[in-house]
Amino acid sequence: MVQEKKPLTDDFGRSFCLVPWKRxxxxxxxxxxxxxxxxxxxxxxxxxxxxxxxxxxxxxxxxxxxxxxxxxxxxxxxxxxxxxxxxxxxxxxxxxxxxxxxxxxxxxxxxxEGVSRLHSKPIVLALKMGTACDNQCTFCSIHSTCSPYTLTGHSLKLAHSWFPFARQVVFTGGEPLVYAKHLRRIIGDHVQQEGKEVRINTNGILVREQLDLLRGFSKLVLSVSLNTSCSKTYQYLHGTDSFQKVVEGVRQVKEARQGLKTEIQLKMIIMRSTYRQIRDFTRLAADLGVDSLVFRELRWYERLKIDVAEKLMPGDPARGEALSAIDEASEYLAPLGVKVRPFAFDARADDVT
Structure with a gap:
């Protein structure tokens, strides 16, 4: 059973964290x-x-x-x-x-030792391609908190200078596959021929259209925000009627990349409208043959297009039901080798990870 505990110090007795998600x-x-x-x-x-x-x-x-x-x-x-x-x-x-x-x-x-200048180099690079997206998700803050931009200029030069050291390059957005032409150029110049692992955080709508792009990587992690197990809820959350398109896209990626190192991750946001679908979502993930599931809590902001009542607050019985269902998901998927990330309430985890 996943339990909520108070923050603790690390093994070194320091106040900093052993993991990279504090910002x-x-x-x-x-x-x-x-x-x-x-x-x-x-x-x-x-x-x-x-x-x-x-x-x-x-x-x-x-x-x-x-x-x-x-x-x-x-x-x-x-x-x-x-x-x-x-x-x-x-x-x-x-x-x-x-x-x-x-x-x-x-x-x-x-x-x-408090070294002021690091001797090491980054081995994971995360590039936010831009804010453009083909969804209008009710739970996403990017439309209300970010000014429009596309990754260019100095930022790309900075990234290029560190590509030789990187093992993994992570592309996020907005929706990174909206920037497929731009992404192809970056990958063609610095990633593909060097055999680096590429991670793409996507809503999955354009996966079928970009199968040639996705087939070209020697190592790929595709993290897909599906968030629900039914079309009706998907349309409510994402503002588009693309549920089946995303599901079929995931199937086709698995087929197109047979023999290549591939990890497909499905993500689900847990809120009042979705928590009862955790078990169906788990069965769908098993049917699709994905490698891991991530359950995320709704991070609510005043400017979101969604009611704060969707957030499962402490003491809400639905919160306990969600945790129990996720425990069941872990037990169900373990024999299949599918990893389930524990549900972290109020996590400030960055979507890159």
Whole structure:
């Protein structure tokens, strides 16, 4: 049974986190010093910050040193992942991550010794292609909180300078497949011929149209936000009648990439309109042959197009029902080798992960 616990300190007795999801705000950008422990880097999307180095700049050095000295004034209070996992589980996740394992000694030394300039390089690059999207999701904040943009200029140059070091390149949006032409150029120049793992966070609507693109990667992680098990709820959530199109797209990707390293992840947002569909969603995932499921809580903002009553608050019986259904999903899918990410309430987890 997934249980909610209070935030805890890590094994080193420090106030910083062993996992990369805590974020800090800096001039309209998301600066993530904790990400650097796993050498993950989000390319800044605003060319106005052309002199800003989010890996080794003065501000990031100050953030890291603040964390090392036990101050957390730059970060959100506590770690959302410690609310659902005990320290031993988190430490196992930390030490077992292949992206960390090869660099763990260097990363620890850089953090714990308070090095101002990191000697390491990022090995995961996250590129937010832009804000354009072919959905109008009621639960998505990008339409109400982000100014329109497309990733260009300095941001791309910065990304290109680190491509040689990266093992994985993550494309997010908006909807990254809307930028397929732009994405092809980036991938063709820097990713495909080097055999890097590509991760695309998508709503899945354009998957069938972009099968040739998706077939071309030697290693692919496709993370699809399906969020429900029925067309009616999908249309309510996404503003489009594309449920069946997404489902068939997932099937076709599996067929098109036979023999290639492929991981398909389905995501479901848990709210009042969806939590009763968890069991049907689980059966659908098994039928599609996906590799993992992620259950996410609704993160509600005042400017969202959805009523706050959709959020399952503490003490709500529906909240307990959702957790029980997710436990059942884990047990049902375990013999099939399908991983289920525990449900973290009020998580501030970035969608890149």
């Amino acid at each position: 800090s705000r800096l001039g309209g950008l998301s600066a993530s010093p904790c990400r650097h422990l796993v050498r993950k880097f989000r390319v800044p999307s605003d060319d106005r910050f052309s002199d800003y180095d989010p890996w080794n700049g003065d501000t990031m050095a100050a953030l890291r040193n603040s964390l090392v000295q036990g101050r957390n004034n730059y970060c959100f209070h506590g770690c959302p992942h410690f609310s659902t996992r005990v320290p031993q589980e988190m430490h196992a996740l930390f030490t077992g991550d292949s992206l960390i394992r090869d660099n763990i000694d260097l990363a620890r030394a850089e953090y714990l």
